[in-house]
Amino acid sequence: MINEQIRDREIRLIGENGEQLGIMPTREAQAKADAAGLDLVKINPKAQPPVCKIIDYGKFRYEQTRREKEARKKQKIVEIKEVRMSPNIDSNDLNTKVAAARKFIEKGNKVKVSIRFRGREMAHTAASRPMMEDFAAQLSDIAVVDKPPRMEGRFMTMFLAEKNKK
Numbered sequence: 001m002i003n004e005q006i007r008d009r010e011i012r013l014i015g016e017n018g019e020q021l022g023i024m025p026t027r028e029a030q031a032k033a034d035a036a037g038l039d040l041v042k043i044n045p046k047a048q049p050p051v052c053k054i055i056d057y058g059k060f061r062y063e064q065t066r067r068e069k070e071a072r073k074k075q076k077i078v079e080i081k082e083v084r085m086s087p088n089i090d091s092n093d094l095n096t097k098v099a100a101a102r103k104f105i106e107k108g109n110k111v112k113v114s115i116r117f118r119g120r121e122m123a124h125t126a127a128s129r130p131m132m133e134d135f136a137a138q139l140s141d142i143a144v145v146d147k148p149p150r151m152e153g154r155f156m157t158m159f160l161a162e163k164n165k166k
Contacts, residue, residue: 001042002057003030006050014043014053023049080159082112087121087128094131098138101160105143111160118154125151132158 006026013021013029016036021029026040029052033040039057042050081104083097101111113135115128132149139160146159 001045002039003033006030006040006042006052008050010049011042011052012047012049014051016054026052029054076108079109080112081109082114085113085115085131087115087117087124087131089131094135098135101135101139102142105139105160105162108162110146110162111143113158113160115156116154117156122154125156128156132156136160 008026010023011026011029012023013032015021016038021032030040033054036054038054040052041055041057041060043053044051081101083101083104085094085097089097097113101113104111113132115132117125117128129149136143136145136158142163143160144163146161147157149156149158
């Protein structure tokens, strides 16, 4: 809220250079802001009394959006890459899938390892759990199990994430 939008009777005022000007009526604070040629902006509406500051509102909004933009730039977007297998996968094929998952994890992505069961394979889902645990064990030097193996319909899925480096 700025200038006339502030409806509180009394506010705590902070000057343009950051000095405390004390608690005063809103009209008096607005008069001081007008005299300085700046805006009266409510900084903390939850405080008792609310805290307002005399600043250039346009400059304040510009710096606020710039800070938000910088914060978004520094965020890291983590993608989830998927490695699919079947329950009767050969050991060499499994090693190829492990190598692919290793590349994904080294790039900072999470990996979803899934095994698809078809037809009669649904009767032997428990036999694939050790394969998932072996997959996680081969990547244990760089990854941790984020979500353990779990059945979801015809798929058994497990999530791996990068280990925290300390």
